[in-house]
Amino acid sequence: MYGAITTILFVVAALYLAYRRLPLFSYSVTFTLLLAVYTWLARPEGVWQGLLWLALVVLWLFNVRPLRRALISRPFLRTYLKLLPSMSDTERDALEAGTVWWDGELFSGNPDWSKLRANPPARLSAEEQAFLDGPCETLCRMIDEFDVTHRRGDLPPEAWEFIKQQGFFAMIIPKQYGGLGFGAYAHSCVLVKLAGRSVTAASTVAVPNSLGPAELLNHYGTEAQKNHYLPRLARGEDIPCFALTGPRVGSDAAAIPDTGVVCRGIYQGREVLGLRLNFSKRYITLAPVATVVGLAFRMFDPEHLLGDTVDIGITCALLPRDTPGITIGRRHFPLNIPFQNGPIQGHDVFVPLDSIIGGPAMAGQGWRMLVEQLSVGRCISLPSNASGGALAATLATGAYARIRRQFNLPVGKFEGVQLVLARMLGHSYIMNAARSVTTAAIDAGARPAVPAGILKAHVTELGRRVANDAMDVQGGKAIMLGPKNLLGRGYQSIPIAITVEGANILTRNLIIFGQGAIRCHPFVLKEMTAARNPDRARAVRDFDAALFGHLGFAISNAARAFVMALTFARFEDVQFTGATRRYFQHIERFSASFALMTDVAMLALGGYLKKKENLSARLGDVLSCMYLASMVLKHYEDEGSPPEDLPVIEWCCRELLYQAQEHLHGVLRNFPVRWLAASMRLCIFPRGRTYFAPPDRLARTVADLALAPGPTRARLGRCVYTTAEPGNQQGELAALLELADRAELLEKRVRVEGVKTGRITALDLPGQVRQAEQLGLLSADEARFLDDYDARVMAIVNVDDFAPHELGTAGAAVG
Ligand SMILES: Cc1cc2nc3c(=O)[nH]c(=O)nc-3n(C[C@H](O)[C@H](O)[C@H](O)COP(=O)(O)OP(=O)(O)OC[C@H]3O[C@@H](n4cnc5c(N)ncnc54)[C@H](O)[C@@H]3O)c2cc1C
Secondary structure (H helix, E strand, O other), rough: OOHHHHHHHHHHHHHHHHHHOHHHHHHHHHHHHHHHHHHHHHHHOOOHHHHHHHHHHHHHHHHHHHHHHHHHHHHHHHHHHHHOOOOOHHHHHHHOEEEEEEEHHHOOOOOOOHHHOOOOOOOOOHHHHHHHHHHHHHHHOOOOOOHHHHHHHOOOOOHHHHHHOHHHHHOOHHHOOOOOOOOOOHHHHHHHHHHOOOOOHHHHHHHHHHHHHHHHHHHOOOOHHHHHHHHHHHHHHOOOEEEOOOOOOOOOOHOOOOEEEEEEEOOEEEEEEEEEEEEEEEEOOOHOOOOEEEEEEEEEEEOOOOOOOOEEEEEEEEEEEOOOOEEOOOOOOOOOOOOOOEEEEEEEEEHHHHHHHHHHHHHHOOHHHHHHHHHHHHHHHHOOOOOOOOHHHHHHHHHHHHHHOOOOOOHHHHHHHHHHHHHHHHHHHHHHHHHHHHHHHOOOOOEEHOOOOOOHEEEEEEEHHHHHHHHHHHHHHHHHHOOOOOOOOHHHHHHHHOOOOOOOHHHHHHHHHHHHHHHOOOOOHHHHHHHHHOOOHHHHHHHHHHHHHHHHHHHHHHHHHHHHHHHHHOOOOOOOOOOHHHHHHHHHHHHHHHHHHHHHHHHHHHHHOOOHHHHHHHHHHHHHHHHHHHHHHHHHHOOOOHHHHHHHHHHHHHHHHHHHHHHHHHHHHHOOHHHHHHHHHHHHOOOOOOOOOOHHHHHHHHHHHHHOHHHHHHHHHOOOOOOOOOOOOOHHHHHHHHHHHHHHHHHHHHHHHHOOOOOOOOOHHHHHHHHHHHHHOOOOHHHHHHHHHHHHHHHHHOOOOOHHHHHOOOOOOOO
């Protein structure tokens, strides 16, 4: 009996020590005491007792670092070095880009929420708010997206002029150079507002503020380059584009075949040292109208004019459009969204070395420059455009589902539609929270590379789901293109957001987890760096510290995952008692399970994990779900934890945690080492899969928030162009939503007291209203109100039609 009791005590003590992440010394003392008590009470057999004491001695020896290094770490380091996959310079640059932020906490298995809470809330300065309310609203007002997409194939000239004059292209250019000097959050809000109105305008504005000449000059340009270009870009005198992609290189952008060879040549009448460039680029946004081209190419110095190195590496330079040898001006036609985009070719283009961004000193640094800037840019442009589209679509569709009646009910009152509306609102909230909190982190100094991948892939993917849902709810209204169509062009544009700045399949499969596992893991990078240290004594010391830290970390994560799975993480201390406390606890549980599975996958599969893309993608999905759920919780707190939004928070967290569980389950189901998968299943899911998707009851509550005016809609619509003015259907829908309660009451009176009793015989609402007024069921004022409301609703419900010659450009006759 004493044996059984002590065994239980051993297990409980081990779990406790591991759960609390106590140091090795605590294990050694605790186990010594327990073994002494066990020996005294149970008097075990000689061999068994000997083995237990031997194990304890080994445990104590692990505390003696010099011995541990000599016996374990030094020999293991040799094997580790052989297993360590080689890494190209471009891979290393990509891995080292940016900083580790909240993503690192999620990898820790025990996230410290105070670090997330310390992040300042997303706020606009008075100047940024004024820009959003002023020039940004005006630009929205100036654009008729159907005119732009169908008739003109471009933004109108006055919109181009306004964009340049008001500094839309200069949001990231510092004020000292004449730019707006906006923060990342403000920049994101401007794109949100534009994207809800016009994908063409949003894409046009996004590009100069994203990865490109201005950003590269800001960070790496020489003073002369900054002083020359930044004021011109800020004033809109120069239009930039950035050309990286070519016909042979898309996703694998580092494999650029375009060359720049160092040579002497004549530039502006003088012989100078420069580059002879040959390139072929495509898909380049703003290229057809650009006056200055940022170009990425591979630089060579075969004649050793600069030094010993022949292949200098990827380099970025700035080329004025009129440089001889450049062919530019033709346009691609990206899915009916006619923002300026086209190919550029260059044949023996000669430019001086000063054209290199940052000057000759930055030759060969192009890839590092690009990936460093992408770690910020990918959090902003595409996620903001996708959020803007989703928020606008959700608000419009919620209102439409309220005013559009079928079977005598608003279509939004049917359960099937409610489920879709709840999903739209939930997804839009997640997207908005993720972009707001992450851009606020950037404004506070973070350069979050892994979250950038998460936002790029998952926010744009959620955007696609919202667009699909919106199309389903609006039905034929959304299908018939024309000035009255709010959704069609946005829906068409979705694959653009999915493809650019790192196509989503690649980002999900290779980047999020691949980069995170090395960059954010508390020990992996330390082990790799230590192992590669040429100072062997130092290498062994650092490697030993990282290796044993890693071991303790893995044991702790196993204990934490198991205990939290058994207890539903109910006892995990998250230093928080509010209504959302349980979600913090659930994220902690997933963080421990994810950290454990990360170690198991890396240990069991090593470099092969890179090839098992679907496993790495699913692990990345678990991380992404935790990240997005954290953003939702943080955003909710930043908004002052309004109780009306609580059902949406519940929907978002339940959905994301359920998805996290399913992705983790997917990892286990497909893990190639089956016995290991079975063991992990026991550890991570000892009670089976216990999370469920949001229930229908919750969906109904959330859908109601989309179907009525209120603070939740107002908060979501803060950056959306909802101003009630002619030409803005979004504004008209919001205005009608305010009238819907009264209109529904009056319609009900007409139906119940007039139509159902047979006193009213008219079939359509206007006829019924007239009869109701005659019968005294409606006052004159009520009848006028209902007539007016119905006319405005029908103006929204009606779609466009065209004379045959108005469609198509060739004017073909139909026989
Ligand atoms: C509208 C638009 C605007 C653009 N603007 C610019 C610009 O201004 N400047 C610029 O330089 N470029 C620009 N691009 C290029 C853009 O960045 C590329 O299209 C993108 O990198 C993808 O390249 P690709 O289209 O050739 O796809 P491919 O590279 O051919 O990929 C095809 C598919 O394979 C997947 N894939 C590829 N490799 C892997 C892998 N290892 N694992 C899993 N999946 C993989 C991709 O995810 C994708 O789904 C633009 C593109 C578009 C469409």
